[in-house]
Amino acid sequence: MTILATTQRAIPRVSSRPTRPPIPLLLLAGLVALLALVPLVYLFVRAIDGGLDAFAPLLRPRTLELIVSTVTLGLAVIIGAVGVGVPLAWLGVRTDLPARRVWSILAIAPLAVPSYLLAFAFVGAFAPRGWMTTLLESLGAAMVPSVYGFGGTVLVLSLATIPYVVISTRAALMRLDPATEEAARSLGRGPWAAARTAVVPVIVPAVGAGALLACLYAISDFGAVSILRYDTLATAIYSQYRFSFDRSGAAALALLLLSFALLLVWAEGRVRRRAALATPHGRKRVPEPVKLGHWRWPAIAFSAVIATLSLGIPVVTIALWLGDGLMRGVELEVGLEALRDSLVLAGSAALLAVVLAVPLAHLVVHFPGRWSTLTERLLYAVYAIPGISLALAVVFFTLGAVPALYQTLFALILAITLRYLVQSVGALRGPMLQVSPRTVEAARSLGEGPVGVLRSVTLPLLRPGLVAGATLVLLSGLKELPLTLLLAPPGTSTLATELWDAAREAFYAQAAIPAALLLGISFISVGLLVRRGEVEI
Amino acid sequence: MSRSRALVAAMVMSALLATIAGPALAEDADGALTVYSGRSESLVGAVLESFTAATGIEVRTKYADTAELAAILLEEGSRSPADVFFAQDAGALGAVADAGLLDRLPSELLARVPPKFSDPDGEWVGLSGRARTAAYTTREDLELPDSILGFTDPAWSGRIGWAPANGSFQSFVTALRIIEGEETASAWLTGILANDPVGYPRNTAAVEGVAAGEVDVAFVNHYYLLRLLAEQGDDYPVAQVFFAGGDPGALVNVAGVGRLTSTDQPEASATLIDYLLGMEAQRYFSESTFEFPLIEGILADERLPELSSIDAPDVDLSALADLQGTVKLLREVGAID
Numbered sequence: 001m002t003i004l005a006t007t008q009r010a011i012p013r014v015s016s017r018p019t020r021p022p023i024p025l026l027l028l029a030g031l032v033a034l035l036a037l038v039p040l041v042y043l044f045v046r047a048i049d050g051g052l053d054a055f056a057p058l059l060r061p062r063t064l065e066l067i068v069s070t071v072t073l074g075l076a077v078i079i080g081a082v083g084v085g086v087p088l089a090w091l092g093v094r095t096d097l098p099a100r101r102v103w104s105i106l107a108i109a110p111l112a113v114p115s116y117l118l119a120f121a122f123v124g125a126f127a128p129r130g131w132m133t134t135l136l137e138s139l140g141a142a143m144v145p146s147v148y149g150f151g152g153t154v155l156v157l158s159l160a161t162i163p164y165v166v167i168s169t170r171a172a173l174m175r176l177d178p179a180t181e182e183a184a185r186s187l188g189r190g191p192w193a194a195a196r197t198a199v200v201p202v203i204v205p206a207v208g209a210g211a212l213l214a215c216l217y218a219i220s221d222f223g224a225v226s227i228l229r230y231d232t233l234a235t236a237i238y239s240q241y242r243f244s245f246d247r248s249g250a251a252a253l254a255l256l257l258l259s260f261a262l263l264l265v266w267a268e269g270r271v272r273r274r275a276a277l278a279t280p281h282g283r284k285r286v287p288e289p290v291k292l293g294h295w296r297w298p299a300i301a302f303s304a305v306i307a308t309l310s311l312g313i314p315v316v317t318i319a320l321w322l323g324d325g326l327m328r329g330v331e332l333e334v335g336l337e338a339l340r341d342s343l344v345l346a347g348s349a350a351l352l353a354v355v356l357a358v359p360l361a362h363l364v365v366h367f368p369g370r371w372s373t374l375t376e377r378l379l380y381a382v383y384a385i386p387g388i389s390l391a392l393a394v395v396f397f398t399l400g401a402v403p404a405l406y407q408t409l410f411a412l413i414l415a416i417t418l419r420y421l422v423q424s425v426g427a428l429r430g431p432m433l434q435v436s437p438r439t440v441e442a443a444r445s446l447g448e449g450p451v452g453v454l455r456s457v458t459l460p461l462l463r464p465g466l467v468a469g470a471t472l473v474l475l476s477g478l479k480e481l482p483l484t485l486l487l488a489p490p491g492t493s494t495l496a497t498e499l500w501d502a503a504r505e506a507f508y509a510q511a512a513i514p515a516a517l518l519l520g521i522s523f524i525s526v527g528l529l530v531r532r533g534e535v536e537i
Numbered sequence: 538m539s540r541s542r543a544l545v546a547a548m549v550m551s552a553l554l555a556t557i558a559g560p561a562l563a564e565d566a567d568g569a570l571t572v573y574s575g576r577s578e579s580l581v582g583a584v585l586e587s588f589t590a591a592t593g594i595e596v597r598t599k600y601a602d603t604a605e606l607a608a609i610l611l612e613e614g615s616r617s618p619a620d621v622f623f624a625q626d627a628g629a630l631g632a633v634a635d636a637g638l639l640d641r642l643p644s645e646l647l648a649r650v651p652p653k654f655s656d657p658d659g660e661w662v663g664l665s666g667r668a669r670t671a672a673y674t675t676r677e678d679l680e681l682p683d684s685i686l687g688f689t690d691p692a693w694s695g696r697i698g699w700a701p702a703n704g705s706f707q708s709f710v711t712a713l714r715i716i717e718g719e720e721t722a723s724a725w726l727t728g729i730l731a732n733d734p735v736g737y738p739r740n741t742a743a744v745e746g747v748a749a750g751e752v753d754v755a756f757v758n759h760y761y762l763l764r765l766l767a768e769q770g771d772d773y774p775v776a777q778v779f780f781a782g783g784d785p786g787a788l789v790n791v792a793g794v795g796r797l798t799s800t801d802q803p804e805a806s807a808t809l810i811d812y813l814l815g816m817e818a819q820r821y822f823s824e825s826t827f828e829f830p831l832i833e834g835i836l837a838d839e840r841l842p843e844l845s846s847i848d849a850p851d852v853d854l855s856a857l858a859d860l861q862g863t864v865k866l867l868r869e870v871g872a873i874d
Contacts, residue, residue, distance in 0.1 A: 127749050226738045242604040243864040245632040388605055395612045486609055490571050490597035501577045506741040
């Protein structure tokens with residue numbers, strides 16, 4: 001609705017862009033920013049509450065090692081996710097790769113595989129005597145490298161976060177107007193030089209945004225790193241709660257982790273600002289796909305290897321769990337209630353996220369400035385806080401401010417939405433560029449009413465972003481664990497919590513069904529995303 | 538998206554929010570007990586259901602990690618909606634009790650279990666016993682030492698699995714410090730670390746590491762192996778040993794339960810604890826979770842020695858609640874962060 005408000009005000013001054021955001025937009029952004037500020041305030045309160053002792057963990061020499069291991073992991077995951085994600089996105093959007101829609105789905109679907117499940121599956125497959133190790137050894141492999149430690153962790157977390165880079169890069173590639181590239185060619189540039197001037201400036205911010213999400217995911221992850229035995233600041237934060245019941249020390253460490261996260265966010269912001277001038281305003285036609293020729297075989301092999309690792313291994317693992325359970329006659333329950341609760345939770349969070357993300361993206365794109373930057377950075381901070389700390393912050397805030405909402409589904413949905421909102425805002429940023437006030441003014445001057453503009457101009461332009469933004473939050477919400485465990489009304493269970501509950505007691509046959517359902521929903525929703533995205537022109 | 542579809546979406550959204558917020562606001566009106574369970578639903582869900590069937594008292598359970606629930610309880614303080622805290626180890630109960638959040642239990646309930654399996658202040662009571670053991674591979678003939686202290690022998694280099702981040706392991710180290718003294722405990726840890734042990738995140742993973750041949754022996758709780766035998770079949774290549782002679786390596790800890798001071802249903806909470814200490818629930822713990830029942834008249838699994846026959850070291854379990862010293866020691870020697 002705020003979009004309408006701006007357009008109405010803009011009518012009399014056709015040529016001038018509004019420079020000051022409308023009040024309702026600022027109020028909404030302010031509200032979101034305040035909510036996003038809650039976890040930060042909580043961490044400060046807890047850390048200070050612990051007095052000087054709280055900061056003791058920061059002074060241990062071990063903490064320096066953990067900073068190094070966290071930073072190294074973050075950077076390695078950026079390299080892994082970008083190095084694989086960008087080629088996958090390009091193959092899926094700009095080439096004649098056979099069955100590219102299928103490959104695109106396979107590139108994005110791992111988003112719904114929880115990283116702890118992926119890590120579990122990798123340990124089951126690649127540990128000594130794991131099924132994959134046995135297979136490789138029977139094929140003559142001399143030594144299968146250890147899945148534990150740095151290498152395995154980078155591999156698993158890169159695989160888990162490649163979809164972030166694929167989604168954002170795909171969106172940018174689809175918005176690219178081939179005319180720019182052709183103009184560069186007609187001015188005498190070679191194909192590489194033309195790509196450098198016309199393509200790179202457009203996709204760099206998108207790749208940067210995906211890489212940032214991937215990196216923040218990796219440094220705040222607890223499940224996969226603990227299973228793969230790689231210590232980071234996030235594991236140290238959990239250790240504070242687990243060993244010492246020390247919430248203050250944990251808060252101090254979480255602030256340390258956040259300062260690193262915010263440094264990354266700031267760096268990404270600089271990349272984006274430098275590239276901002278080159279942003280395109282929509283394209284007029286679909287470019288000719290690049291003919292791969294003989295290169296299509298290595299391209300297929302590359303896509304297949306990645307899909308095998310990120311989906312094949314968990315799928316086979318789940319099938320083995322299931323088959324094993326059926327053979328031994330284990331009674332398997334199909335958790336339909338958990339399926340329903342998962343869909344309600346993640347679905348509501350996804351809807352709420354896009355509803356909030358549209359005005360926020362409008363603010364960020366059309367009124368860049370101090371307020372929009374601050375709001376966006378706070379949302380990144382919420383995304384990067386380890387789950388347990390965020391859950392405690394929500395406890396602290398709801399009990400203190402709105403006790404009636406404590407441990408209600410509403411508060412849980414709000415918490416999940418806030419945690420992943422930055423993904424929706426990011427997905428809408430590109431499409432929002434095309435809804436410039438000028439486009440809207442043009443539609444108005446052709447006689448469309450405000451509702452007509454919304455229906456025939458704004459929403460169609462935003463649709464790919466709306467679908468992508470909702471899907472991202474939906475998939476994140478489906479696999480979400482710490483917030484759901486700690487904040488849901490007692491008695492609630494989701495597919496993710498059922499999977500966790502069974503897997504932590506090694507009841508793998510029981511874990512198989514929620515895991516399979518989780519993957520099934522993921523495929524369906526990613527399939528919809530790709531189909532919906534493809535019609536965009 | 539057309540306007541009508543946007544409208545439908547908005548209606549669905551508000552309908553969802555209404556259904557979600559509605560029942561939640563009416564919480565506790567129906568008299569259900571709220572239990573925070575650090576034990577998983579796969580293990581104790583059935584026993585809580587049979588409690589409801591037996592007494593008619595509804596139970597709403599929040600299942601999560603024991604230590605994380607303790608953190609939530611500490612954050613909630615006196616405003617906690619929880620009535621009962623069902624914890625996997627005495628340490629978490631101790632931490633919550635130390636914050637003054639647990640209520641004294643009726644002495645009739647405390648008297649059901651041997652005194653060393655409940656809180657001396659009467660604020661929590663043990664429900665089931667869990668002994669420390671060494672799980673070892675049966676793929677080859679191993680010469681096992683008589684005591685957990687024997688694993689510092691360099692012959693065990695590269696063959697030991699452990700879970701130093703695990704609460705029950707830390708309770709064991711605390712017991713080791715109390716029984717053998719700080720220096721011996723520190724020397725033992727250093728000796729084990731010199732043997733390059735493989736660190737696992739959880740006990741199950743450590744036993745699975747033994748089965749997979751990653752290590753030859755793992756220091757774990759006794760029931761993981763029995764569960765894996767039930768899950769994987771009897772040809773699972775792992776066995777376990779209970780050390781004798783009051784060895785700290787055979788420490789018996791408990792999973793237990795406490796009633797929160799913030800409860801608005803102290804009597805129903807006591808009824809639940811009474812049920813969990815009754816014949817039916819104790820038999821369930823013995824037969825389904827393979828733990829040691831703590832009340833008289835119920836036997837442990839036939840593959841296990843009787844609890845009274847395990848020559849467990851004599852330690853005050855509530856002293857194990859103080860993990861600070863252990864954590865400090867584990868950090869100093871470099872076993873954990």
